[in-house]
Amino acid sequence: MKAELTDRQKEILDFIEVFISENGFPPTFREIASHFELASTFGVKRHIDALVKKGHLSSISNSGRTLSLTNPAPKSENMLEIPIVGRVAAGYPILAQENLEGTFSLDAGLIRRKKDCFGLKVKGDSMINAGIFEGDLVIISPQKECEDGDIVVALLDDEATMKRFIKKGEDIFLKPENEKYSVIDLNKYSNFSIIGKVVGVFRSYN
Amino acid sequence: MKAELTDRQKEILDFIEVFISENGFPPTFREIASHFELASTFGVKRHIDALVKKGHLSSISNSGRTLSLTNPAPKSENMLEIPIVGRVAAGYPILAQENLEGTFSLDAGLIRRKKDCFGLKVKGDSMINAGIFEGDLVIISPQKECEDGDIVVALLDDEATMKRFIKKGEDIFLKPENEKYSVIDLNKYSNFSIIGKVVGVFRSYN
DNA sequence: CATTGTAGTGCTCCTATGTTCACTATGTAA
DNA sequence: TTACATAGTGAACATAGGAGCACTACAATG
Numbered sequence: 001m002k003a004e005l006t007d008r009q010k011e012i013l014d015f016i017e018v019f020i021s022e023n024g025f026p027p028t029f030r031e032i033a034s035h036f037e038l039a040s041t042f043g044v045k046r047h048i049d050a051l052v053k054k055g056h057l058s059s060i061s062n063s064g065r066t067l068s069l070t071n072p073a074p075k076s077e078n079m080l081e082i083p084i085v086g087r088v089a090a091g092y093p094i095l096a097q098e099n100l101e102g103t104f105s106l107d108a109g110l111i112r113r114k115k116d117c118f119g120l121k122v123k124g125d126s127m128i129n130a131g132i133f134e135g136d137l138v139i140i141s142p143q144k145e146c147e148d149g150d151i152v153v154a155l156l157d158d159e160a161t162m163k164r165f166i167k168k169g170e171d172i173f174l175k176p177e178n179e180k181y182s183v184i185d186l187n188k189y190s191n192f193s194i195i196g197k198v199v200g201v202f203r204s205y206n
Numbered sequence: 207m208k209a210e211l212t213d214r215q216k217e218i219l220d221f222i223e224v225f226i227s228e229n230g231f232p233p234t235f236r237e238i239a240s241h242f243e244l245a246s247t248f249g250v251k252r253h254i255d256a257l258v259k260k261g262h263l264s265s266i267s268n269s270g271r272t273l274s275l276t277n278p279a280p281k282s283e284n285m286l287e288i289p290i291v292g293r294v295a296a297g298y299p300i301l302a303q304e305n306l307e308g309t310f311s312l313d314a315g316l317i318r319r320k321k322d323c324f325g326l327k328v329k330g331d332s333m334i335n336a337g338i339f340e341g342d343l344v345i346i347s348p349q350k351e352c353e354d355g356d357i358v359v360a361l362l363d364d365e366a367t368m369k370r371f372i373k374k375g376e377d378i379f380l381k382p383e384n385e386k387y388s389v390i391d392l393n394k395y396s397n398f399s400i401i402g403k404v405v406g407v408f409r410s411y412n
Numbered sequence: 413c414a415t416t417g418t419a420g421t422g423c424t425c426c427t428a429t430g431t432t433c434a435c436t437a438t439g440t441a442a
Numbered sequence: 443t444t445a446c447a448t449a450g451t452g453a454a455c456a457t458a459g460g461a462g463c464a465c466t467a468c469a470a471t472g
Contacts, residue, residue, distance in 0.1 A: 002394065006448070024264075024274030027230050028429060043450045058230075064429045065271035068230030074207070077286065079311065105285065106312040110343075112412040116393075124410065131337035135314075151411065155460055180419070204406040206318045212418070234459055248462065249420045270428055270459045 005054065012047050014035070014057055016067055026067040035098075048077050080108040082139060084119040088153060088160035088195055094118060094142075106136070106202070113141040113199050120153065127162060128152070129177035133199055138162065139200035144193070150200040156184070162198065218242070218253050219262055220290040222273055232273040288295070288345060290325040290373065294359060294366035294401055300348075302326060310343070319347035321404050326359065328367075333357065333368060335383035338407055344368065345406035356368070357404040362390070363397050368404065 003004040005013065015035055019027045029041040029048070038044060048067065051057040059065040084102045094120060095098070108114060119183050122136045133136060138153075146152050153160060156172060163174035163184065174184040176199060186192060216337075221241055225233045229255065235254070255274065257263040266272040271365060273302040289298050290308045299305070301324060307340040314320060328342045338344065338355060346397060352358050354373040360380060369380035369390065392398055 008449070020230075023272075024226075025272055028270075029431095030429070038450070041430075041455090042452090042453050045431075046449080062430060062457065064234075066229075066231055094393065103315040104316055106316075106408075107310040110310055110312075110408065110410050112410070128337065129336065131342070132337045133337045136337070137378070199412070200408065200410045202312075202316065202408050204316050204318070205404060214419070235461095236459065246421050247460075248422090251461075252419080268427060268460060279435070301426090 007057070009047055009051055009054075009168070013051055016057070017069060020069065021087075026065055028065050034079060035116075036042070040062045079105045080114055080117070082117050082119045084121065084137070088120065088155065090155055090158040090193075094195070111139060111141075111200050114196075116142050116144075116195075117199065121205070123160070126176040126178050127164075128180050130164065130178075132162075132177075132198075133203065135203070137202045138198050140196040141199045142196040146197050148192055153195040153198070154195050155191075155195060156189055160195070165194070211257070211262070215260075218250070223275060226275065232271055233263065234271050239291075265310055270278050277339055284309045286317060286320055286323065287311045288325045290327065290343070292325065296362065296364040296399075300401070302318055305345050310408075313402050317345060317347075317406050319349075319403070324348075324402075325335070330370070332382040332387050333370075335385075336370065338368075338404075339409065341409070343408045344404045345408070346402040347405045348402040352400055352403050359401040359404070361399050361401060362376055362395055366401070371400070 014033060014063075015032065016027060019031070027035075027036065029044045032044045032048075033039070033041050048059065049059065052059060057071060058068045058070055063125075066185075081103050082105070083095060083100050084104065086099050086101045088094055103123075104119060111117065117139050119136065119139055120139050122132055124136055125134055132151070133206055140153050145151075146165050148165065150165045152165045152174075153162045154165075155161075156174075163176055166173040166175045166183075172186040172188060176183070210397060212282075222233060223367065225237070233241075237252045238250045238254075239245070239247055244252075254265065258265060261276060264274045264276055287309050288311070288361065289301060289306050292305050292307045294300055299362065301322075310325060317323065322346050325343050325345055326336045328338055328340055328344055331340055338357070346359050349358075352371050353373065357368065358371045358380075359368045360371075362380075363368075367380065367390075371384055372379040372389075374379045378392040380392060382389070
């Protein structure tokens with residue numbers, strides 16, 4: 001538990017944080033002194049030393065302008081940046097540069113399976129009973145295997161489709177979640193593969 | 207359009223970016239020279255001057271360690287941090303500290319109406335035909351007024367509810383999107399208010 | 413071959429910045 | 443009243459760091 005700061009120490013720490021965010025580099029002792037209208041850098045140094053000791057700052061001795069905050073990692077390190085891909089097809093690298101339609105970011109804590117995730121805009125209404133509508137952004141975690149009940153993106157005869165994967169004994173199916181469409185018997189297909197599993201859905205109303 | 211950089215300039219700019227992200231402050235000319243095993247700071251200065259001229263860096267003359275990147279805003283500035291609230295009730299500040307159950311972040315570009323948004327975990331199945339399931343995270347933009355067809359969070363007799371807002375002439379209703387529930391005639395209510403409009407939905411499969 | 417651009421050196425000089433000491437002032441607690 | 447904690451001063455000194463000149467080397471271009 002970090003020790004309590006005096007009022008002056010808090011003021012100085014705040015100033016340093018703002019200075020760094022506005023300038024892209026930290027202040028010197030003289031700049032801090034100037035801001036607080038103090039005549040002596042030694043007073044500033046004593047406060048800085050206390051803040052270092054209490055774990056709020058770090059600095060390098062005998063080196064100019066090296067104050068550094070010891071804050072938690074910037075938020076962007078907790079972000080997951082997800083590429084949005086245009087099409088999913090056989091023999092076509094999904095994450096090829098020319099297949100990317102953009103990226104978006106979200107809190108890494110929202111998604112468990114993060115490795116190589118990509119986003120895909122939903123086309124069609126085959127999964128509306130699962131709460132996945134046309135225009136939604138689904139987040140896919142690449143996986144070759146999946147489990148009964150997973151919503152997956154698969155390739156059938158070089159066509160990408162997103163359905164619920166159903167396994168009954170040795171038989172496997174892809175089930176639309178819309179009565180308008182028929183269940184697909186995967187046993188009749190030799191040319192299919194699982195691309196990945198849906199791990200998230202995002203929809204915006206704009 | 208920023209002018210083209212030479213290979214050496216790119217190397218130096220990359221080094222500065224990494225140095226700043228690892229250290230929290232920029233390098234000096236001598237630190238750059240040391241890294242690239244150059245004997246003279248003047249050579250470094252010429253490269254820095256070029257990078258400044260080409261718009262990639264800024265620096266303060268005669269002031270130590272003031273290199274600063276002129277990159278686009280860090281990713282975290284493009285993030286929208288959304289508080290997740292626990293309950294919505296009359297006379298109860300939604301964003302009160304004790305009502306917060308966490309926060310999550312997502313790309314600011316995914317949501318248009320960003321002001322004072324908050325997140326809410328969905329309870330119940332009244333909106334499943336709109337693709338909003340129990341456990342989903344809806345993002346609410348506070349608004350007192352809304353339009354026909356909007357999905358809203360409203361207070362009825364001090365109870366929060368999320369439904370589709372329907373307006374027919376002078377009559378207004380809250381419509382569940384599940385046949386199991388009845389439409390709510392808002393004309394019969396004096397004690398209701400609109401809290402906000404749903405502007406996004408997020409669901410994860412974990 | 414001459415010119416231009418890029419990249420670097422050696423060196424000096426100047427300014428910025430950090431460090432430290434002995435001191436004062438004020439408020440609080442014992 | 444004394445002791446302690448907090449906050450600050452004035453000054454000197456040492457080191458870090460930026461600025462800039464005249465030069466060399468090499469590659470590319472006209």
